[in-house]
Amino acid sequence: MRHDYVLKLLESGERLDGRKLDEFRDIKIEVDTIERAEGSARVKIGKTDIIVGIKMDLGEPFPDVPNQGMLRTGAEFSPIASPEFNPGPPGEDATELARVVDRGIRESECIDLEKLCLKPGEQVWTMFVDIHMMNHDGNLIDVSALAAVAALMRTKMPELEDGKINREKLKEKLPIKHIPITVTVGKISDKFLIDPTKEEEQVLDSKLMVAVMEDGKICAMQKSGDQGLSEEETSRMIDLAIKKSKEIRKLL
Amino acid sequence: MGMKSKEKMIVEGKRLDGRTPDEIREIEMKVGVIPNANGSARVSFGRTTAVAAVYGPRILHPRRLQEPDTAIIRCRYNMAPFSVDERIRPGSSRREKEISKVTRLALEPALFLEKYPETVIDIYIEIIQADGSTRVTGINAASLALADAGAPMRDLVVGLAGGKLDDTIIIDLCGKEDNYSVADIPIAFLPRKNEITLLQMDGQLNPDEVKTIVKNVLNAGKKVYEKQKEALKKKYHK
Amino acid sequence: MTEVRKIVLPGEVLGDSKEKKSGYGTFEEEGGVISKFIGIPKETHDYISVIPLSGVYTPKRQDKVIGFITGVERVGWVVDINSPWLAFLPVSEAVDEFIDLKKTDITRFYDVKDVIYAQVDNVKRGDIKLTMNTPVARKLRDGITVKIAPSKVPRLIGKEGSMINIIKDKTNTVIRVGQNGVVWLSGEGVKKAIKAIKMVDEKSHIIGLTNEITKLLSD
Missing domain, CATH: 2.40.50 (OB fold (Dihydrolipoamide Acetyltransferase, E2P))
Incomplete structure (x- = not known):
């Protein structure tokens, strides 16, 4: 069967598409693809294809952070993207995806949220980061996270006229402070790999997602998969993620 | 229909975006944009962009929904949250549910389904960006996706809207025109015999105006049909 | 162009x-x-x-197909043949010897995950029966399968097997092509052979494809 073959290949350090274990597929970043959004980007890594659109709106801040703008990240596994997806509210995986991407943006302090406060305790800007999937061939988190930061970097805030949003006039860019890059490292037997396809994901033992800042600091992590990791493995996976994040960062 | 505009929407025979009344916006069509799907296409009319994917025919679960002598069609029209100015909350609205239904009915007459008993053909339409005429843009994308999927068809399905703005009959309404129009008539048809499979209207028109709009849309739709044919052939002429 | x-x-x-x-x-x-x-x-x-040029596989009587066993029932096996419907392989069409179904665990013949090369015996609406009672039918072991558009199978085989024979010879690989678009491969040159098969799948409509394939395999 195909799975067994993919597994056998990976265990011997090879991949069906001929890539090295630590090699990304082709990465294409397109920005400003959605004119009607305040910011947008479409990222393709191999056959995985994701659009992120940013909408800005006015809202009331959370009471515990009355002087900060708000970030809301959503993801839908659109049935358009894969034969296994069904219409309906986001499931576990879509929710995890949105939360991991959100965490990378939030914890890196990507956006200076205090600059998005209009009236403390009353009115702040809300950024809606919507992850829209077009085609699923694995590694959704890295692709979504990259599309999210690429879209945020292009986002322009609409002008306020008498307290109302005028979306025809976009001016200032979002106050960007840091850019997190998320790299997922997969593990199978004693091998580590980057950018798994959907087929490869099905045979992985475990995955570690690592969000890395400009200076190599780590700002978010998440382990998934049903097998455990040793301390030594964890540290090697982190090192690999940091190394690969530098390559990705150059593309932005 | 919509709001009343204080200003004129058509000045000296030109529309807001400089088009003449019977002019269609720039059309772009591409077939085979979603590798996972059996068939797919992206269609843009100006700033309105729809992507459609077809999955199937595949076995339908649960069993009680199966038809013993034919495939059934399921259709979902969905707008991306960032497709319009005010973000849309994910999840189907009543509007999206109705459009899903009329879209299915617009496409069904074009399909031979009897060869695929107990199965379903899923048609998913995503409006990535909306600037008027979204349902007919979605129908054009679905028509291409079905042909690309190798579904047996009687004909392609062409979608185009017509309407009345100020005192003028127009074709292919953009978002703003839609808001301020006197009436809006989205139409889908099978071009070989000009068989109409979707016809909706809101607004107020006299019967002659309705007939003129239908005639104009069928006429201008030939151009959309040509674009569909070109896009399908282009997939194999790279 | x-x-x-x-x-x-x-x-x-x-x-x-x-x-x-x-x-x-x-x-x-x-x-x-x-x-x-x-x-x-x-x-x-x-x-x-x-x-x-595209479309799902619709089974026809006497088609040779490659299927995956997905279920074992009392009197036979459920087989995925890459069509909208699952097929069924009855024990009587798969095993020559007499079997007492009450006492025999039929998974010793075929079990879930096994890959078979079989023939379509009968099609009635969504009800598809397979048979192994044909000389070429067998269980396929130790290989890998790939899928192509079923409509492109004739092109992959070529006139009197010309295309598939080139791929077999140049890659030193055993290949079986099911009319349902499933291709099974085994041998040392599997990766190269898959590359060639994918090329046929993507470019089946061009003239001079055989030359392009020969070129690809000679590199």
Whole structure:
């Protein structure tokens, strides 16, 4: 069967598409693809294809952070993207995806949220980061996270006229402070790999997602998969993620 | 229909975006944009962009929904949250549910389904960006996706809207025109015999105006049909 | 630009039904023979037909298919044959010896995950029966399967097996092609052979494909 073959290949350090274990597929970043959004980007890594659109709106801040703008990240596994997806509210995986991407943006302090406060305790800007999937061939988190930061970097805030949003006039860019890059490292037997396809994901033992800042600091992590990791493995996976994040960062 | 505009929407025979009344916006069509799907296409009319994917025919679960002598069609029209100015909350609205239904009915007459008993053909339409005429843009994308999927068809399905703005009959309404129009008539048809499979209207028109709009849309739709044919052939002429 | 075969589209009128009959992939309406598919038209003395360029596999009697066992029932096996419907392989069509079904665990013949090369025995609506009672039928072991568009199987095989034989010879690989679009491979040159098969899948409509494949495999 195909799975067994993919597994056998990976265990011997090879991949069906001929890539090295630590090699990304082709990465294409397109920005400003959605004119009607305040910011947008479409990222393709191999056959995985994701659009992120940013909408800005006015809202009331959370009471515990009355002087900060708000970030809301959503993801839908659109049935358009894969034969296994069904219409309906986001499931576990879509929710995890949105939360991991959100965490990378939030914890890196990507956006200076205090600059998005209009009236403390009353009115702040809300950024809606919507992850829209077009085609699923694995590694959704890295692709979504990259599309999210690429879209945020292009986002322009609409002008306020008498307290109302005028979306025809976009001016200032979002106050960007840091850019997190998320790299997922997969593990199978004693091998580590980057950018798994959907087929490869099905045979992985475990995955570690690592969000890395400009200076190599780590700002978010998440382990998934049903097998455990040793301390030594964890540290090697982190090192690999940091190394690969530098390559990705150059593309932005 | 919509709001009343204080200003004129058509000045000296030109529309807001400089088009003449019977002019269609720039059309772009591409077939085979979603590798996972059996068939797919992206269609843009100006700033309105729809992507459609077809999955199937595949076995339908649960069993009680199966038809013993034919495939059934399921259709979902969905707008991306960032497709319009005010973000849309994910999840189907009543509007999206109705459009899903009329879209299915617009496409069904074009399909031979009897060869695929107990199965379903899923048609998913995503409006990535909306600037008027979204349902007919979605129908054009679905028509291409079905042909690309190798579904047996009687004909392609062409979608185009017509309407009345100020005192003028127009074709292919953009978002703003839609808001301020006197009436809006989205139409889908099978071009070989000009068989109409979707016809909706809101607004107020006299019967002659309705007939003129239908005639104009069928006429201008030939151009959309040509674009569909070109896009399908282009997939194999790279 | 590469030279391409003529392509027709759904709804396209291909001829007069008084002169030629409607063959596969076409229908007749108001005196015309009309295409149902995007595909390549074929005209014979009597018929106009269209070979689709895409679409799912629809089983026909006597087709040779490659299937995956997905379930074991009391009297036979459920088989995924890459069509919208699952197929069934009855014990009586798979095993020569007499078996007491009450006492025998039939998984010793075929079990879930096994891959088989079988023949379509009967098709009634969504009800498809397979048989192993044909000389070429067998269990396929230690290989890998890939899928191509079922409509492109004839192109992959080529005239009298010309295309598939080139791929087999140049890659030193054992290959079996199911009419359902599933291809099974085993041997040292599997990766290269898959590359060639994918190329046929993507470029089946161009003229001079055999040369391109030979070139790919000689590199």
